[in-house]
Amino acid sequence: MAIKITTLEKPISAVIADDSIIIRTLFSQVIENDPRFELKGSFVNGLELMNFMKGIKKSPVVCILDIMMPVCDGLETIKCLRSKYNDTIVYGYTSLYVDPAIDQMYEYGALEVFFKHDHYFDDILDNLYNRWIIMSHS
Numbered sequence: 001m002a003i004k005i006t007t008l009e010k011p012i013s014a015v016i017a018d019d020s021i022i023i024r025t026l027f028s029q030v031i032e033n034d035p036r037f038e039l040k041g042s043f044v045n046g047l048e049l050m051n052f053m054k055g056i057k058k059s060p061v062v063c064i065l066d067i068m069m070p071v072c073d074g075l076e077t078i079k080c081l082r083s084k085y086n087d088t089i090v091y092g093y094t095s096l097y098v099d100p101a102i103d104q105m106y107e108y109g110a111l112e113v114f115f116k117h118d119h120y121f122d123d124i125l126d127n128l129y130n131r132w133i134i135m136s137h138s
Helices: 021-032 046-054 072-083 100-107 121-136
Strands: 012-017 037-043 062-066 089-094 112-115
Touching: 012 021, 012 046, 012 100, 012 121, 021 037, 021 121, 037 046, 037 121, 046 062, 046 089, 062 072, 062 121, 072 100, 089 100, 089 121, 100 112, 112 121
Parallel strands: 012 037, 012 062, 062 089, 089 112
Antiparallel strands: none
């Protein structure tokens, strides 16, 4: 029996919010260079992301949120996303290994929380893509 390999017809739209210019820039470059994804925006905090979301017609498929950001952190942002853009899949991204905010991200609907020091950007994108394939065929 042959194994059927599934691919997407169009790239998965993604946004990222992280206050670190280094992380945001590097992660954005990796997303832009991966044909499976289309970067729709990169933001310093959740407020910038939510302002962007108000101005677009179709919300992105995937949102990657740093948990700890100034102005509007990942927890506040995920609550807003769940209330207005529930179809966007949210992933947390943090440098904290033990923090109540990680559990809260899951409580508020994050599919997974990645740790900055444990995951390469490419590995995270592979994970997101594989989960999307499984979810879109469930």
